[in-house]
Amino acid sequence: xLTWIDERLGLADWARAGLRKxxxxxxxxxxxxxxxxxxxxxxxxxxxxxxxxxxxxxxxxYSGPWLPLRGQxxxxxxxxxxxxxxEVRAGLVMRQxxxxxxxxxxxxxxxxxxxIFFTGAFRRxxxxxxLIGIGLLLLALAMGITGYSLPDDLLSGTGLRVIYxxxxxxxxxxxxxxxxxxxxEFPTSExxxxxxVFHVMLLPALLIGGxxxxxxxxxxxxxxxxxxxxxxxxxxxGRAFWPSQAFKSTGLAILTAAVLALMGGLVQINPIWSYGxxxxxxVSSPAQPDWYVGWLDGALRLFPPIEITALxxxxxxxxxPGVLLPGIAFGIMTLWPFLEAWVTGEHAEHQILDGPxxxxxxxxxxxxxxxxxxxxxxxxxxxxxxxxxxxxxxxMTNILRVAIVVVPLLGFGLTYRVCTEMRDARAGIGHPxxxxxxxxxxxxFEEDDPD
Amino acid sequence: xxxxxxVALALAISILGSLALVAIYVFGGSIQLQGIGLxxxxxxxxxxxxxxxxxxxxxxxxxxxxxSFAAQEREASIAEGAADGEQxxxxxxxxxLLAGAGAILTAALVLPAFSLGPQPGTDLFRTAWxxxxxxxxxxxxxxxxxxxxxxxxxxxxxxxxxxxxxxxxLLIKVRPSDLALPSGRDAWAPEGCIAYSKVCTHAGCPVxxxxxxxxxxxxxxxxxxxxxxxxxxxxxxPAARPLPQLPMEVDPEGxxxxxxxxxEPIGPGFWDMTHPGGRRMR
Numbered sequence: 001x002l003t004w005i006d007e008r009l010g011l012a013d014w015a016r017a018g019l020r021k022x023x024x025x026x027x028x029x030x031x032x033x034x035x036x037x038x039x040x041x042x043x044x045x046x047x048x049x050x051x052x053x054x055x056x057x058x059x060x061x062y063s064g065p066w067l068p069l070r071g072q073x074x075x076x077x078x079x080x081x082x083x084x085x086x087e088v089r090a091g092l093v094m095r096q097x098x099x100x101x102x103x104x105x106x107x108x109x110x111x112x113x114x115x116i117f118f119t120g121a122f123r124r125x126x127x128x129x130x131l132i133g134i135g136l137l138l139l140a141l142a143m144g145i146t147g148y149s150l151p152d153d154l155l156s157g158t159g160l161r162v163i164y165x166x167x168x169x170x171x172x173x174x175x176x177x178x179x180x181x182x183x184x185e186f187p188t189s190e191x192x193x194x195x196x197v198f199h200v201m202l203l204p205a206l207l208i209g210g211x212x213x214x215x216x217x218x219x220x221x222x223x224x225x226x227x228x229x230x231x232x233x234x235x236x237x238g239r240a241f242w243p244s245q246a247f248k249s250t251g252l253a254i255l256t257a258a259v260l261a262l263m264g265g266l267v268q269i270n271p272i273w274s275y276g277x278x279x280x281x282x283v284s285s286p287a288q289p290d291w292y293v294g295w296l297d298g299a300l301r302l303f304p305p306i307e308i309t310a311l312x313x314x315x316x317x318x319x320x321p322g323v324l325l326p327g328i329a330f331g332i333m334t335l336w337p338f339l340e341a342w343v344t345g346e347h348a349e350h351q352i353l354d355g356p357x358x359x360x361x362x363x364x365x366x367x368x369x370x371x372x373x374x375x376x377x378x379x380x381x382x383x384x385x386x387x388x389x390x391x392x393x394x395x396m397t398n399i400l401r402v403a404i405v406v407v408p409l410l411g412f413g414l415t416y417r418v419c420t421e422m423r424d425a426r427a428g429i430g431h432p433x434x435x436x437x438x439x440x441x442x443x444x445f446e447e448d449d450p451d
Numbered sequence: 452x453x454x455x456x457x458v459a460l461a462l463a464i465s466i467l468g469s470l471a472l473v474a475i476y477v478f479g480g481s482i483q484l485q486g487i488g489l490x491x492x493x494x495x496x497x498x499x500x501x502x503x504x505x506x507x508x509x510x511x512x513x514x515x516x517x518x519s520f521a522a523q524e525r526e527a528s529i530a531e532g533a534a535d536g537e538q539x540x541x542x543x544x545x546x547x548l549l550a551g552a553g554a555i556l557t558a559a560l561v562l563p564a565f566s567l568g569p570q571p572g573t574d575l576f577r578t579a580w581x582x583x584x585x586x587x588x589x590x591x592x593x594x595x596x597x598x599x600x601x602x603x604x605x606x607x608x609x610x611x612x613x614x615x616x617x618x619x620x621l622l623i624k625v626r627p628s629d630l631a632l633p634s635g636r637d638a639w640a641p642e643g644c645i646a647y648s649k650v651c652t653h654a655g656c657p658v659x660x661x662x663x664x665x666x667x668x669x670x671x672x673x674x675x676x677x678x679x680x681x682x683x684x685x686x687x688x689p690a691a692r693p694l695p696q697l698p699m700e701v702d703p704e705g706x707x708x709x710x711x712x713x714x715e716p717i718g719p720g721f722w723d724m725t726h727p728g729g730r731r732m733r
Binding site: 158161162164165166168169170171172174175176178179180181182183184185186187194280281282283284285286287297300301302303304305306307309312313314315316317318321382383393394397 | 564565567568569570571574575589606614616617619649653654655656657659660670671672673674675676685687688689690691692718719720721722723724725726
C-alpha cells in the first residue's frame, strides 16, 4: 500500500527525512505547540457552535427554560446562544470549552512570544516568522473580540459600544470608518451578522493559512537551540521527530484538550444569562472584558480627561489611549528585530539562543513592556481591585496613574542592573573568581582547567 | 496591428472599463452596465496578458527530463534574448500601463465596500428630541415634576421614541436651591427637575450609576464622574466634556416637555464635533 503510493507520488524520502527531523528538547519550545493545539480545539468546538448559532439581530420573545428571562424581548442571536446553553445537549460544555480555549490560545501565543523575545529567537534569519507571528497574534485578538461579541449580551454589547467610540475618535476618518464598519450610528442591527462573517470565515482562513506558513518556515529554517556543549551555529542538537517528539507532541495535544475540557466543564465563563440581552440604555457594573483586552480598557480608564480642539479639529480623549497607544505598542513589537539589529549593529545569523541575562538592555525593555501591560490590565479592573483592597476607586485610579509611569522605569533599571551583574559574574568581571589549583610535579602551582 | 499596440489597446480598454465601473458605482447604474464594465476591465487586462505572452515573450522550447522521484538537478537553459533599446523602452511603457490598469481595477473592486455603511451626515450631531416633545419613561408614561421623587433618577425618552439609544436621557430631581447651573440654563430645570444625556461623553456607555447623596453620576465603564448640580461637569475619570443638558419646561397640562434638542452633540467625541457646519446642520 505504502509502496503503491510512493511509486506515484515519490514521498518516501521526504517523509523519512521528516520523521528523522531533529527537534531540540526544551520545555519552552512547546509553548507555541500549546497555542496550536488550542486552535485545533477552537476549530472543533467552533464548528459545533456554528451549527446552532443564529447571527441575527431580529428581536424574538424568549421562551426557554431560564425563568428570569421568560417573556423578555431578546435578539435571535442571544436567543440561540441561550438555547445552546440550556437546551442543546452538550451545548454549554462546547461553549465553555470554546471560550476557555480562546483565552488560553491568546495566552499561549503571548507566552510563546515572550519566550521568543527574551531568548532573541527573532534575530536573523527568523525575522519573517516574527512578523508572521505578530500577525497571528493580531488575528487571534480579532478572533477573540469578534467571537466575544456574538452572543449579543449586555456585557459584550457594552464592549462593542466602547470599540465604536474609539473608532469614531480617530481624527478625520473616524465617523466615516465607524459608519462603514457598524453600518450606521451605534447600535445597529447589521453588526452581529458582520462579526459572524469575520469570526467564522475571513479571520479563521487567514489565521489557519498564517499558521501553516509559520510552521513551514519553522521546518525550513530548522529550530533554534539553547547553548549546550554540542550545539553550534551549524547544527541542531535534539531528538528525532519520530518517535520521541511525535509522542511528546501528541501527548501534549491531548493533555491541552483535557485541561480545556476540565475548565469548560467546571469553571463557569461568560454566563450571558446573568448579564442579560444587550440593551443600549442599560449597563452592568462592574464591566470587564476578556483578559487580553483589559489593558486597552485600562488605558482608557487611566488616561486624563484631555480633549483638545484646535483649528476646528477635536482630538477626542479615547484616541490616544485607544488608538495611538496600541498602534505604538504593536509598532514597536513588529519592528523590534530590525530596531535591535540597527541599534546593536549586529546583523549576523543566530541559531544559538541568548539567556535573558546576556542581553540586559533587551531584557530590561521586555520587562518594562510587561509591567506596562500588567498595570494597564489592573487598571482595566480598577473598580474590582479597589473593592478588593477597600479603597475608593478614585484613589485606586490615581495610584495606578502614578504606577504606570514609575513602575516600568523602576523595572527597567532593576532588570538592567540584575542582568549586568549576573552576566559579569558569569564572565568573572569585577568579581573574585573561584579557581582550583593543582600542585605540579616541579613543586609549583598551576590553575586547573575549569571545565 | 503589432503585438505591443494590441497590448496597449487592451490595457486602455481595461482602464476605461475600470473607470466606468467607478462612475457607475458613484452615480448609480444598472446591473447590466455593472456587469459590462467589470467584464471590460477584466477582459481587457486578461487579453493584454495573453497577447503579451503569445506575441512579446520569446520563450524557447525546453526539455525537462522525467526522473523517477530521485532528487536530480534540473537543467534548464536560459536563452538571453537580445533586446535593443527601443524594445526595452516599449516594454517599460507596457509594464507601467499594465500596473496602472491593475491598480485602477483594484480601486474599482474595492469601491463596493462603501455600500457597507451610510455617510455619517448629521446623525452624530442630532437626536430625535424636538421642541414640545414630552419626556416619557420606559413605560411610555409622561411625567409631571410632582410625580418625581426627590433625589431619584429616571431614564426618559422623547414621546414616540422610547428605547431609541441616542435619545436616552436621565431625569433627576434635586432641591432647586442646590443647583449651580451654568448661566442661561436656570430655566431648564423646572422645580429642580434636570435632564442630561445618558450617553457618556467619553466612550458612550450609558451613565448608569447615581450617588444621590453627593449628586454624582458615575459611568461604570471607565468611572467618569459628573456633578449633577453643576451642569454635569466631569470631576473625575477620563471624560472631558459635561453630559449635554436637555432644555425643558413644563407644558400647560403640567407635563415636562423638551425645549429642543441637546445643545451639543451627545456621546463620545469625534473630530468635527465643534464644526460650524455641524451646527448649521442642526
